[in-house]
Amino acid sequence: MTTTQARSVITGIFGHEFRYAWTPDEARDLVDAILYGEPEQFAQVYVWDRPCRQSEDGTVHEFPPGRLRITTDRENGWGALNYMHPGTPDGDLVDSFNPDTDESAPVLLFDDEGGLLFPRSASLPLDQVRGAIAEFCRTGARPTCVRWQPGEWF
Incomplete structure (x- = not known):
């Protein structure tokens, strides 16, 4: 009997631009683009058995239920994460969640179009954000390398 392991595809969405990663090197490049690419400071990442896609007219909308949303403040070295996966235990x-947050941590935008904000306690140093994105890209599950708190926004 032969077993075939499903190959994951990582979809990164920057604004309305979709980028895909199939290999570990491409995943590393995608993480770098999320953290340091221009001009976006907002990204979403999905891990699935196929590329996510969406049509211009909205008739095609193919995404898995789990998603990692990232906001960065690159100039000051901060980022925040939002993980959503309906029905997970x-x-x-x-x-x-950053238990060491103080007034020096910025309040970051969750959504630039809606003006929604993360709580200040969601702000993490970019090296922790990098680790969480990389873990999500490997596992497709909520990263365990950072702490979490209840979220407000989808």
Whole structure:
């Protein structure tokens, strides 16, 4: 009997631009683009058995249920994460949590179009954000390398 392991595809969405990663090197490049690429400071990442896609007219909308949303403040070295996966036992909507947050941590935008904000306690140093994105790209599950708190926004 032969077993075939499904190959994951990572979809990164920057604004309305879709980028895909099939290999570990491409995944690393995608993480770098999320953290340091221009001009977007907002990204979403999906891990699935095929590329996510969406048509211009909205008739095609193919995404898995789990998603990692990332906001970065590159100039100051901060980022925040939002993980959503409906129906999971560990909470279907959570934001990153930094127990050491103080007034020096920025309040980051969750959504630039809606003006929604992350709580200040969601702000993490970019190296922690990098680790969480990389873990999500490998596993497709909520990253365990950072702490989480209940989220407000989808």
